[in-house]
Amino acid sequence: MKTTKPIKAEKKLQPNNTEKKPSIQASHEAHNDQQNHTADTPVADAGSVSASGNDNRKVSREDIELVQNLIERCLQLYMNKDEVVKTLLNRARIDPGFTTLVWQKLEEENADFFRAYYIRLKLKKQIILFNHLLEHQYHLMKYPVPPKVPLAPMQNGISTMPVNNLPMGYPVLQQPSVPAAGQPHLDPMGMSSCHVVNGVPAPGNYHPMRMNSGNDMVIDTSVSDVAAAVPPGNAMSDMAVSPTSVASSGHFPFTASEISGMGVDTSALDAAFPSDVASSVGLQLPPDSGVGNSRDSLRSLAQIPWNFSLSDLTADLSNLGDLGPLGNYPGSAYLPSDSDILLDSPEQDDIGESFYFLAHRMSTEKRDTTTIYASAGLLIERRILRPQVTKMVKAIIAPSMLSSDFANLASEAERMLNCGADWLHMDIMLLTGRSDVQVKFWFHFVPNLTLGAPIIESLRKHTKAYLDCHLMVTNPLDYVEPLGKAGASGFTFHVEASRDNWQELVQKIKSKGMKPGVSLKPGTPIEEVYPLLDGENSVELVLVMTVEPGFGGQKFMPEMMDKVRTLRKKYPSLDIEVDGGLGPSTIEAATSAGANCIVAGSSVFGAPDPAQVITLLRVSVEEAQKRS
Numbered sequence: 001m002k003t004t005k006p007i008k009a010e011k012k013l014q015p016n017n018t019e020k021k022p023s024i025q026a027s028h029e030a031h032n033d034q035q036n037h038t039a040d041t042p043v044a045d046a047g048s049v050s051a052s053g054n055d056n057r058k059v060s061r062e063d064i065e066l067v068q069n070l071i072e073r074c075l076q077l078y079m080n081k082d083e084v085v086k087t088l089l090n091r092a093r094i095d096p097g098f099t100t101l102v103w104q105k106l107e108e109e110n111a112d113f114f115r116a117y118y119i120r121l122k123l124k125k126q127i128i129l130f131n132h133l134l135e136h137q138y139h140l141m142k143y144p145v146p147p148k149v150p151l152a153p154m155q156n157g158i159s160t161m162p163v164n165n166l167p168m169g170y171p172v173l174q175q176p177s178v179p180a181a182g183q184p185h186l187d188p189m190g191m192s193s194c195h196v197v198n199g200v201p202a203p204g205n206y207h208p209m210r211m212n213s214g215n216d217m218v219i220d221t222s223v224s225d226v227a228a229a230v231p232p233g234n235a236m237s238d239m240a241v242s243p244t245s246v247a248s249s250g251h252f253p254f255t256a257s258e259i260s261g262m263g264v265d266t267s268a269l270d271a272a273f274p275s276d277v278a279s280s281v282g283l284q285l286p287p288d289s290g291v292g293n294s295r296d297s298l299r300s301l302a303q304i305p306w307n308f309s310l311s312d313l314t315a316d317l318s319n320l321g322d323l324g325p326l327g328n329y330p331g332s333a334y335l336p337s338d339s340d341i342l343l344d345s346p347e348q349d350d351i352g353e354s355f356y357f358l359a360h361r362m363s364t365e366k367r368d369t370t371t372i373y374a375s376a377g378l379l380i381e382r383r384i385l386r387p388q389v390t391k392m393v394k395a396i397i398a399p400s401m402l403s404s405d406f407a408n409l410a411s412e413a414e415r416m417l418n419c420g421a422d423w424l425h426m427d428i429m430l431l432t433g434r435s436d437v438q439v440k441f442w443f444h445f446v447p448n449l450t451l452g453a454p455i456i457e458s459l460r461k462h463t464k465a466y467l468d469c470h471l472m473v474t475n476p477l478d479y480v481e482p483l484g485k486a487g488a489s490g491f492t493f494h495v496e497a498s499r500d501n502w503q504e505l506v507q508k509i510k511s512k513g514m515k516p517g518v519s520l521k522p523g524t525p526i527e528e529v530y531p532l533l534d535g536e537n538s539v540e541l542v543l544v545m546t547v548e549p550g551f552g553g554q555k556f557m558p559e560m561m562d563k564v565r566t567l568r569k570k571y572p573s574l575d576i577e578v579d580g581g582l583g584p585s586t587i588e589a590a591t592s593a594g595a596n597c598i599v600a601g602s603s604v605f606g607a608p609d610p611a612q613v614i615t616l617l618r619v620s621v622e623e624a625q626k627r628s
């Protein structure tokens, strides 16, 4: 944002002034001053006012409070002092010297908090390093000779060439392909294993695991996809929480006791990881957590309360009598708006923008600081969380094989994958026999018959693709075992057909290594699926039918979008699939309501260029996500 002319905020209050609530008075003055500007005095734009006042203004308690609050926000992101100083300079134009002094004062007043905080920072760094080493080691073992081949184009985790062709240093797959149940991952190098790590099969007994450092998605961009790379359903993925949620829950994803319980030998890390976090900020760590003694430091971490939160940071600097050098800080807390020493930190744009916004509002508006802080804080959290949400719910385009040439299923599947399909949607419509009644009844969930486990099994021999099976049967439980064996990847049953046994069903589906999903017919209210999403044994996908199930080529029902909207609002990271009548003319309605998995049959198979339609559907999901 550009400043036209700095507004003169005459702040008479000195930090040593003992008057109560001086910041509000200063704020009023600044506000009134703004109002007095006339047309011949260009008013600075919304984002630049606070930062531009470097006209011999002395620091006020309000400034201190502002910087303290900004530092607290940074602490929630597990930034170290240098990062905090840079962020505040870069985005709120706070003088580094001033930030440093506030930090020091906070540290003095909150020694216990900072002691625990620095240890967490150190642990964070160790975890990041550990993950890097592990990943490197894995690649060394998996790809001993780096072949000179170009990088394969990625299609949401599905590589179009064998994984052993990937050169060294190939990034971990962004979205892991879920292993098909009972489907051994045959490796062209001769290794066979069902164990899949980061979307690729792990050889032999080697089981790399990932630790989550809690904030790698935001701060350390080099490992920004760590959370996304953890396979769905993996216990680790549950720990891939946002930095803000880490902070607000007050629980670091990996506690010391959890780490020591893993039998991790940290001695190797000691050499590689200097204890620079604490030393860079001048902290005297207790002897058992000093340099070169990570094992001990991890042990000692067990004694540290891990549930500390920012509420432990109790010092209210603006009410402290003795501010020391902070109180006599010469000049303004802010740098001039045209200062050219601003650092570039593009990866933190979102955070920074919010800080800037926060800084501006807190020092210019005539509002209670806490309220402003709280609302601006929300803004920060939303900005940080949003990319994470879009990361979790990727666009998934699943051509419905119901519209394919069944006589050439394997080649049709291949054709769709080559056109950019992420999943293959398999509509399973069967008669279900009931033998628990005297006369054997045959039940029909939909008035059509399609394919069953034997065909899935045959197709599995030709493709590694994710087979998204939609069970339109009256007794889905009967099909878990056979479909699991056949190599289905996802198992989506109908809520109407499983009211009595969905818990058993979900458990069984998971035990067979498939992703459980629930579908509902147009006439079924969305509330019916909530219990399946809220409990412990929850489904991982909801398929909202946008036609009456049974046949392809029907007309899309836009009124179903209310269901999608409601679901998306309630479950931001849920895979929400829509099926029926989706194509270029209807996709917008579905994606703007929040659908991210798109099943499309006739619009894709009937198109002269299916790849173009698939791309169009994908772009629509992505654009809608950007807009939301």
Ligand SMILES: O=C(CO)[C@H](O)[C@H](O)COP(=O)(O)O
Pocket (backbone or CB within 6 Å): 400, 402, 403, 425, 427, 470, 547, 548, 549, 550, 551, 552, 553, 554, 579, 580, 581, 582, 599, 600, 601, 602, 603
């Ligand atoms: O589940 C289905 C029918 O029950 C189909 O997957 C669905 O109708 C897709 O076909 P189209 O895109 O042609 O409507």
